[in-house]
Amino acid sequence: MTARKLLIGVTALALIALPFVYKQPYHLHVLVLILIWSFAYTSWSVMGRFGLVSLGHGGFMGVGAYVTALLWNHLGVSPWIGIPLALLAAGLLAIVVGYPCFRFRIIGHYFALVTLALSGIVLQVITATRDFTGGSLGYTPERTKGSVLAAVQFVDKETWYLIALLVWALGLLIWYLVDGSMLRHAMEAISEDEDAAAAAGINVTAEKLKITVLSAVMTAFAGALYCQYQMFISPDTVSGISVSLQMVFAAVVGGIYVALGPTVGAVITILLAEALRIGFGTAAVGWDNLIYGVLLVCFIVLLPQGILGSLLVRRAAAK
């Protein structure tokens, strides 16, 4: 175990030290994207690993991004207050949809499709209120001059890298905290058999709601962060059904039962997209998703544990 702790420490130091020695902006930009999306995918798998397959996380991400940006532009509310409000909004949304779902035992396919409707609603509301949100053309938070801490706007990539790294680490920490908590045992029991879990004294509705709200709030935070970093959001990039599917896909490819699985998924999908974009330019439009699609089918048919998950299982079996 000490060797493992040493490894984690060295990796953490190397990751923190990276922007001080290496400043190539494009590479840092890709790393920031990977970290933010890794955090989003980790947020999804916090609940996805217990069989609660949500196709509505695009909706939560959209709420996180749009509430933050709208408060800033229309009311001049600093993201320091706007982001917590956005997280609150996402949490409330999760309760409004989650509570009846769990209360009335909507599970499996039905849960996936109800949450799919949720991301549809968020997408349509953003599009319909185009006078405020810019509709499908997208939306830009008003820029400040230079880096302003109060507005959470920074021009240099190094700062963003460190912020994203911190948030990503926070995501992993939450994953581990859940992993070691009673909540995890309760959720595992629920995912095996809801009736048996209820008979054993687990409050099924409350436990499911806890994990869903946690996951939704984390996802909204990823959305807010993405908005502050990219300074441009559109329903296609932070909300809606395709974003929801993209989250599920990346998490499944990496492996949803291990902490770093979603991160591996983000690394693979983003590097693939960027490599194809650089290698083939506009001729590559569509090719990345074409490859994703084939990979996703192959993974589910051949490697249901995901890449990292399968590797770990194999290593454990070899021991």
Added chain:
Amino acid sequence: MNFAFFEVFDVYLLEAIVNGILLGGVLALMALGLNLIFGVIDVVWICYAELIMIGMYGLYYTYAVYGLPMWIASPMCIALVAVLGLLLHYIVIRPLLDAAPINQLLATGGVLFFLQSFATVAFGIDFRNLGIRLPVLAIGDMHFSYARLLAFLAALAGMVTIYLFMTRTYIGTAIRAIAQDRQIMVLMGVDSRRLYLVTSALGGALAGLAACLLVLQYDVHPFVGLSFGPITFMIVVLGGLGNFIGGFVASFVFAEIISLGGLYSDLEWGYVLAFAFFILMMFARPQGLLTRRS
């Protein structure tokens, strides 16, 4: 992506109601295909709308580009999507028949990505249409497009055909039987693999028919599936997964909500209303509008 599926509705209430009914016909056709697959094979094809999208391209190419007459082009298009349905079952679903339902859902989600980007790569992201404008039928102050009327009638005919097939033929009866009890029918000597293939082809053919009808009214582009895919799922779930009659009723309820919602304010609000109605109904009647007949 803009949900440009239902274009602009005219101002009159009655017209909106009738248009809602006409729209409901096509939705019911799509819901029937999806229900058939679910009821028999117990799998949800998330990529169903993308099969329709490929079918729309199929008709566009055979009719508008290669200039085949419609009576050859449309059966070809239906056959094409039927074959796609077969392949989908054979390659993706069959290895996953015993896997967790959610894995099947995700695998067809992968096919969704694949088909969308295949269309982007192969056909580009331009909006295309057949370039035929069917005349508009005017009754008093109301206007109905022939394309919609035709789509409604063809959808009805398609549904009646399926009904006859399911009740009057041997294989149709076998399909209905296996939908009722998966284990017993295999013991009775029914070849479930063959029935699943027939069902998949049938589901595909219905998607193909829907494609032929939709391409008469709407432009085709690689992401067109996203404009009616989610709504089809909600209809099927609202009607009770696998419940044909429930799906039929839910199609018209949904079409009216969208049509009337769009009449009183923006089109998107019609959708928001329909989606919200769906979520509310899930809480009120989780098993669907009509409970499944046993």
